[in-house]
Amino acid sequence: MPRMLRGFLGAVLFAASPALAAAQVPTYDLILRNGRVVDGTGSPWYRADVAIRDGTIAQVAPSIEGSARREIDVADQVIAPGFVDVHSHADRGIFQVPTADNYVRQGVTTIIAGPDGSSALPLRPWFDSLEALPRTLNLGSMVGQGTIRSRVIGSVNRTATPAEMDRMRRLAEEAMRDGALGLSTGLFYVPGAFTPTEEVIELARVVGGLGGIHKSHMRNETADVVESVRETIRIGEEGGLPTQVTHHKVIGPGYWGATTQTLQVIDEARARGVDATLDQYPYTASSTSIHAALLPTWALEGGLQRAQERLADPAQRARIREESARIIELERGGGDPDKVVLANCAWDASLAGRTLGDVIELRNLEPSLYGAAEAAFWLTEQGGCQAVFHAISEEDVVRIMRHPAAMIASDGEVVVFGRARPHPRSYGTFARVLSAYVREQAILTLEEAVRKMSSFPAQRMGLTDRGLIRPGMVADIAVFDPARVRDTATFEQPHQYAEGFSLVIVNGEIVVEGDRVTDARPGRVLYGPARR
Numbered sequence: 001m002p003r004m005l006r007g008f009l010g011a012v013l014f015a016a017s018p019a020l021a022a023a024q025v026p027t028y029d030l031i032l033r034n035g036r037v038v039d040g041t042g043s044p045w046y047r048a049d050v051a052i053r054d055g056t057i058a059q060v061a062p063s064i065e066g067s068a069r070r071e072i073d074v075a076d077q078v079i080a081p082g083f084v085d086v087h088s089h090a091d092r093g094i095f096q097v098p099t100a101d102n103y104v105r106q107g108v109t110t111i112i113a114g115p116d117g118s119s120a121l122p123l124r125p126w127f128d129s130l131e132a133l134p135r136t137l138n139l140g141s142m143v144g145q146g147t148i149r150s151r152v153i154g155s156v157n158r159t160a161t162p163a164e165m166d167r168m169r170r171l172a173e174e175a176m177r178d179g180a181l182g183l184s185t186g187l188f189y190v191p192g193a194f195t196p197t198e199e200v201i202e203l204a205r206v207v208g209g210l211g212g213i214h215k216s217h218m219r220n221e222t223a224d225v226v227e228s229v230r231e232t233i234r235i236g237e238e239g240g241l242p243t244q245v246t247h248h249k250v251i252g253p254g255y256w257g258a259t260t261q262t263l264q265v266i267d268e269a270r271a272r273g274v275d276a277t278l279d280q281y282p283y284t285a286s287s288t289s290i291h292a293a294l295l296p297t298w299a300l301e302g303g304l305q306r307a308q309e310r311l312a313d314p315a316q317r318a319r320i321r322e323e324s325a326r327i328i329e330l331e332r333g334g335g336d337p338d339k340v341v342l343a344n345c346a347w348d349a350s351l352a353g354r355t356l357g358d359v360i361e362l363r364n365l366e367p368s369l370y371g372a373a374e375a376a377f378w379l380t381e382q383g384g385c386q387a388v389f390h391a392i393s394e395e396d397v398v399r400i401m402r403h404p405a406a407m408i409a410s411d412g413e414v415v416v417f418g419r420a421r422p423h424p425r426s427y428g429t430f431a432r433v434l435s436a437y438v439r440e441q442a443i444l445t446l447e448e449a450v451r452k453m454s455s456f457p458a459q460r461m462g463l464t465d466r467g468l469i470r471p472g473m474v475a476d477i478a479v480f481d482p483a484r485v486r487d488t489a490t491f492e493q494p495h496q497y498a499e500g501f502s503l504v505i506v507n508g509e510i511v512v513e514g515d516r517v518t519d520a521r522p523g524r525v526l527y528g529p530a531r532r
């Protein structure tokens with residue numbers, strides 16, 4: 001109801017029966033009283049009440065008059081915008097766990113799926129089934145370049161014909177019309193790895209013309225990481241759209257410190273007018289499949305089954321072993337088989353938590369880099385595994401975090417509580433920034449951390465009505481105690497919820513209260529600007 005009309009009706013009711021009007025027509029749905037508002041802009045906190053009506057922040061003021069259906073004294077806790085996660089592998093998990101407990105319990109109110117070049121396609125039926133699913137949080141999606149390419153060309157290493165290029169452009173346009181927020185690439189993975197930069201730029205032009213952005217899991221995060229940042233920038237520059245290095249990190253001790261250069265390349269690009277940004281998760285370990293991480297790209301052409309066939313050929317196996325031993329020594333292996341920890345092997349649940357070093361012993365393999373490569377091959381031959389790779393330096397994590405164009409994103413997933421041994425980022429990312437990097441190490445101020453987790457990612461995804469505590473914005477809100485907030489999920493015991501969040505509000509409805517996920521399912525599907 002428009003404010004004036006409401007006021008007019010209120011006056012009429014008031015004239016007829018003051019007591020009735022006051023008792024039956026509360027001004028607001030919810031008032032949070034006595035908060036410290038960290039508004040998402042990066043500005044210092046201030047004391048205020050926050051009133052919500054019809055899913056929207058209606059008023060922010062030192063002492064709000066009027067009543068609400070419910071009033072909560074937050075007793076000097078922080079009232080911040082709900083966190084926006086621009087890199088989530090929620091695509092499948094959200095249908096298993098529509099409450100997304102691991103996310104909402106760390107203050108996340110919006111997640112963006114379809115990362116790393118991989119998404120549902122076509123997107124419309126996926127969005128439709130999501131619309132039919134009552135869920136706690138808001139969800140949008142990118143469209144994956146790798147998915148488009150594999151649909152048109154397959155998982156092969158060759159350039160596209162002009163006709164194939166046309167089909168890929170049409171699929172990208174259709175995905176944007178279905179409501180994608182932009183194009184994700186995973187040029188590290190098969191088949192993204194077979195894509196020339198020029199081909200990505202062609203799709204970027206289509207997506208950019210329809211208001212989308214580009215986000216890249218880069219081709220290389222080791223020896224060629226600086227070159228890969230340049231490529232990501234080139235895609236934005238020539239594709240004519242905002243571009244983002246996603247989960248920025250440098251993998252492998254031999255390459256640590258390269259963030260000094262990568263961030264400089266981003267600064268130079270921004271200085272000349274390229275809209276380039278980055279995101280990261282606050283951990284020194286990454287996570288992906290054993291074969292994607294530890295086998296050379298050429299060995300994966302055609303998919304997992306083709307990789308297994310190549311391993312069955314002794315000459316090819318020997319060639320792959322040389323390269324895998326080098327990858328384990330210098331790249332994702334971190335130089336030590338015990339730095340690779342199995343997260344989930346679908347064919348043997350008991351392997352979760354064991355290291356590549358354990359597999360060497362289990363299989364009686366040679367205790368060497370070659371033995372480690374053979375252990376990785378065995379796992380690949382059995383059907384493959386997800387794993388966690390401890391091969392990132394804390395100095396690089398901190399250097400990236402301090403960069404003003406860096407935001408926080410989890411790279412996590414919607415997890416089934418207790419299943420397997422996933423990377424703790426799914427449970428802890430946003431809480432960990434507030435505890436480890438704000439409170440304990442003072443790398444960021446509280447206000448800057450909240451900006452990197454709310455208004456900045458919301459603005460980046462074009463979600464201009466979210467991410468700020470300000471009248472007129474959608475009421476996505478996280479209330480937490482800054483002295484107590486913390487992540488509890490560890491690599492050894494990841495299935496533990498974040499602590500310190502007393503309230504999480506999505507579209508004006510409370511989805512988390514204390515330790516409890518409520519029955520409310522207010523989450524919306526968020527579409528890109530070209531949806532029709």
Ligand SMILES: [Zn+2]
Pocket residue numbers: 116217247411
């Ligand atoms: Zn990725």
